[in-house]
Amino acid sequence: MQPQKKTMILLIFLVLVWGINWPISKIALAYAPPLLFAGIRTVIGGIILILIALPRLKALHFRQLWPVYLTSAILSIVFYYGFQTIGLQYVPAGLFSSIVFLQPVLLGVFSWLWLGESMYGLKIAGLLLGFVGVATLSLGGFTGSVSLWGILLGLASALSWALGTVYLKRKSARVDMLWMSAMQITIGGVILLVSGSAVERWSDIVWNSTFIADTLFIAVFVIALGWLVYFKLINEGEAGKVGSFTFLIPLISIGTSVVWLKEQITLNLVLGMLLIVTSIILVNVKFRRYAVKEIPDGQ
Numbered sequence: 001m002q003p004q005k006k007t008m009i010l011l012i013f014l015v016l017v018w019g020i021n022w023p024i025s026k027i028a029l030a031y032a033p034p035l036l037f038a039g040i041r042t043v044i045g046g047i048i049l050i051l052i053a054l055p056r057l058k059a060l061h062f063r064q065l066w067p068v069y070l071t072s073a074i075l076s077i078v079f080y081y082g083f084q085t086i087g088l089q090y091v092p093a094g095l096f097s098s099i100v101f102l103q104p105v106l107l108g109v110f111s112w113l114w115l116g117e118s119m120y121g122l123k124i125a126g127l128l129l130g131f132v133g134v135a136t137l138s139l140g141g142f143t144g145s146v147s148l149w150g151i152l153l154g155l156a157s158a159l160s161w162a163l164g165t166v167y168l169k170r171k172s173a174r175v176d177m178l179w180m181s182a183m184q185i186t187i188g189g190v191i192l193l194v195s196g197s198a199v200e201r202w203s204d205i206v207w208n209s210t211f212i213a214d215t216l217f218i219a220v221f222v223i224a225l226g227w228l229v230y231f232k233l234i235n236e237g238e239a240g241k242v243g244s245f246t247f248l249i250p251l252i253s254i255g256t257s258v259v260w261l262k263e264q265i266t267l268n269l270v271l272g273m274l275l276i277v278t279s280i281i282l283v284n285v286k287f288r289r290y291a292v293k294e295i296p297d298g299q
Contacts, residue, residue: 007233014229015245019252021222022093023260024214025085031211033204034085035196039189041215042081045223046186052178052228059176062183068171069183076164077188082195083157090150092263094254098133098273099154101250104280105130106162114166126282133275136268146269181227250277 028037053060062069088096105127111117134155168180205211254273257263 015248017221019249022097022253023257026093028214031206033200038081038085039193041219042189044219048224049182053182073184073188078191079160083153087153090147094257097253098250098276100158103158103161110166122282126279130279133272136272
């Protein structure tokens, strides 16, 4: 298979599984408390990645690097998945994914402030449109048609993901990225499970076929294989393409949520989501042109 065709297949796989993750997660939340659900799926995905990474065991360096693994796990997994899974209970899956995928916009600000990356016209326009989009979405929260609490949790999820990515960039020279992915997901999953066990009840989980199938799909395809594909594309210099395809994820989430969950789309939601998607496209234009190499930021 030609490299270009293989790259396109991997990109399509990544966008599809990360897009349908949102409605599938919302369906699964009908059968389990949020933190326990987040912990179960994340631990399973982490174990799969550890098994894949075992041939590179010498690159783990756990004694020296455990503070890095732990910090990354808290930012990119515990906060990101924790806020995400709780927030999905309050707002439609399509809307929530649009808010969370403000992450590239927030990352642009943090990379400019802390990593010395350039700030240019299209990025500034994208940042402004992104914040206007969130403000438009938030109007529904103030009128009662959308949960303001859910919008805030979506913003917190995007914020933690962006901060986790900046942290990864700063530590990338010290760690093996496959082991970083495996460790942060596994450690974060264990923390979520322990937290969930303390405040939620395992007996509230309904272990039916729908919940089991959804959880395994997310653990295997969204978390484990999704991270592996992303990692592979980044290592092969395809960061620009990944960035330019990011804007499709909330669109897929919105479409599948309308079809599967019968979610209603109001005018302010449409306007807000369009502004956010446009902002993401503008922020990613420079990455697409110059193919700047980035570090995996997870899903």
